[in-house]
Amino acid sequence: MSLNAFERTKLGPIAWLLSAMLAALLLAQAVLHDATYLLAPVAISATAIVLFQTLKNWRTGVILFIAWMLFEDLARKYLGNNMAVYFGKDVLAAACYLSFYTIRGHERRLTVRPAFFLPFMLLFGWSLLEAVNPNSPSLWYGLLGLKLYFGYVPLFFLGYALLRNQNDLRRFLLINLSIAGLIAALGTAQGISGQTLLAPVDLAQDIRELGTLVREAPITHESFIRPTSVFVSDGRFSSYLLLVWLLGFGTATYFLVQRLPGRKWVVAIMGLFLAAIILSGSRGALLYALISAGVITSVFAREMFWKNARTRKIGIAVATTVLLAALAVVFLSTLYPEALNSRVAFYQQTLSPSSPFSELAWRAWGYPATEFSKAFRYPNWILGSGIGTRSLGGQYLTRILGAPNVTEVVESGYGNFMLENGIPGLLLWLVFTGAVITSCWNVARRLRGTALFPVGFVIFWFVFIALFPAMAGGLSYENFVINAYLCLLLGVLFSLPALLEANSAPARPPRLGDSLVHVRAVSVSGASQPVRKSMNLQS
Numbered sequence: 001m002s003l004n005a006f007e008r009t010k011l012g013p014i015a016w017l018l019s020a021m022l023a024a025l026l027l028a029q030a031v032l033h034d035a036t037y038l039l040a041p042v043a044i045s046a047t048a049i050v051l052f053q054t055l056k057n058w059r060t061g062v063i064l065f066i067a068w069m070l071f072e073d074l075a076r077k078y079l080g081n082n083m084a085v086y087f088g089k090d091v092l093a094a095a096c097y098l099s100f101y102t103i104r105g106h107e108r109r110l111t112v113r114p115a116f117f118l119p120f121m122l123l124f125g126w127s128l129l130e131a132v133n134p135n136s137p138s139l140w141y142g143l144l145g146l147k148l149y150f151g152y153v154p155l156f157f158l159g160y161a162l163l164r165n166q167n168d169l170r171r172f173l174l175i176n177l178s179i180a181g182l183i184a185a186l187g188t189a190q191g192i193s194g195q196t197l198l199a200p201v202d203l204a205q206d207i208r209e210l211g212t213l214v215r216e217a218p219i220t221h222e223s224f225i226r227p228t229s230v231f232v233s234d235g236r237f238s239s240y241l242l243l244v245w246l247l248g249f250g251t252a253t254y255f256l257v258q259r260l261p262g263r264k265w266v267v268a269i270m271g272l273f274l275a276a277i278i279l280s281g282s283r284g285a286l287l288y289a290l291i292s293a294g295v296i297t298s299v300f301a302r303e304m305f306w307k308n309a310r311t312r313k314i315g316i317a318v319a320t321t322v323l324l325a326a327l328a329v330v331f332l333s334t335l336y337p338e339a340l341n342s343r344v345a346f347y348q349q350t351l352s353p354s355s356p357f358s359e360l361a362w363r364a365w366g367y368p369a370t371e372f373s374k375a376f377r378y379p380n381w382i383l384g385s386g387i388g389t390r391s392l393g394g395q396y397l398t399r400i401l402g403a404p405n406v407t408e409v410v411e412s413g414y415g416n417f418m419l420e421n422g423i424p425g426l427l428l429w430l431v432f433t434g435a436v437i438t439s440c441w442n443v444a445r446r447l448r449g450t451a452l453f454p455v456g457f458v459i460f461w462f463v464f465i466a467l468f469p470a471m472a473g474g475l476s477y478e479n480f481v482i483n484a485y486l487c488l489l490l491g492v493l494f495s496l497p498a499l500l501e502a503n504s505a506p507a508r509p510p511r512l513g514d515s516l517v518h519v520r521a522v523s524v525s526g527a528s529q530p531v532r533k534s535m536n537l538q539s
Helices: 003-008 013-033 036-056 058-078 088-102 117-131 139-150 155-162 166-193 205-211 234-258 263-280 283-305 309-335 337-351 360-377 394-400 413-446 453-467 469-473 480-501
Strands: 214-216 223-225 520-522 528-530
Touching (some): 058 166, 139 394, 166 223, 166 263, 234 283, 234 309, 234 480, 283 309, 283 469, 360 413, 413 480
Antiparallel strands (some): 520 528
């Protein structure tokens, strides 16, 4: 069947309702009776429906890809860390790419090459050479590295064309924060109960340690389990919380300044994000969240001095967001003091400069510098041992494909990158990421004095954290959640200036259940042309 046939095909609301009811029934039976064999037909059916809808409409497919990616780990927990599930998101991403590049329409195309295009091509060319590096123990490592580093790069182009006016932007932000609210609520419930919820009693060996990590305050010996929410590891959960905290900060300010429908919900959910970050037990996520809040607040406060009266509301919006987030923490301390106190004790005793067990200075500089210097002790650091040899997921190549195990790993993103790609690769990476940050700042600066500046700046700040400070502690870029959002939000950021020119007057206020497509499509120049309205995401 051709893609045009897919586009003309309609699935009625009854079919979607029956499918959802059947899936919910099978999932409930599997969870209640530990009948994991029922999850296989649910997964197959869900995959078919999602791929069908993605081929019909790539914009809806992007939202389905995000949802699938975020809840994929939940299925892996109950299916014994089945790697077929792990690659489901990649199949869906490929379907989005195919649908985007095949279906022709009035799409906004990227006509000007970004400033980081040439550095990216040089880095990609060197990575291709490193994939066949003779020092690599197996070609499988090269394929793994190319997939991890470049598999989601096309999302940049999809992100650029995804939002055709500000109504689409509002729906996109609401959908993402609503999903994040559910994930944060589940993680908060785990942190309060002190139990590993949404996970089988016996986790697979590969993810057992990641999902049951316990932290203890060194002086008072108060302990707690680091929650994972729907993910297989506490680290992936905490990094996702930092992402949505930043995105929520910009969204709340944007919604309050514009007085958009849903602003109360967005501001309230920021309190949930802060509570979840505190209960996560992640010192890195907490410090990044607090530092980011200070930086964003100071930058947004400068907007009050612009002559545009609308931008002066940013100060009130930021103050409201911070105040309600702080009230959420007070609410948590009142109702669940034990859950909060154990985390506070851990933070104070390991981060406070006055504590004899403080690790603040060591973790901020000493530990990353020491781990990076260890990379020079291993062979082949000049030209590298091949991309992917120190990447996440290498243990699965050893277990499933029999690839030789690589044990020469350091806890430094830059150190591991050098061991993989050598000094030339590390220099190309620094040039490329520097060009990305510069380009992002130039775009964000163009938005100053407009209502879209808060959204643009938090995307720039997230890209900066992911590509620079977070790389010092590990290969954060290989976290598929951060990687996919990074590429997608980069495209969204570069599309924001064009959204200012688009005619975004809605026939009615956007609702959460709306699709990202609407009755009118807008080109880069702002000229609108009619297109057919597509199926609602919740129809």
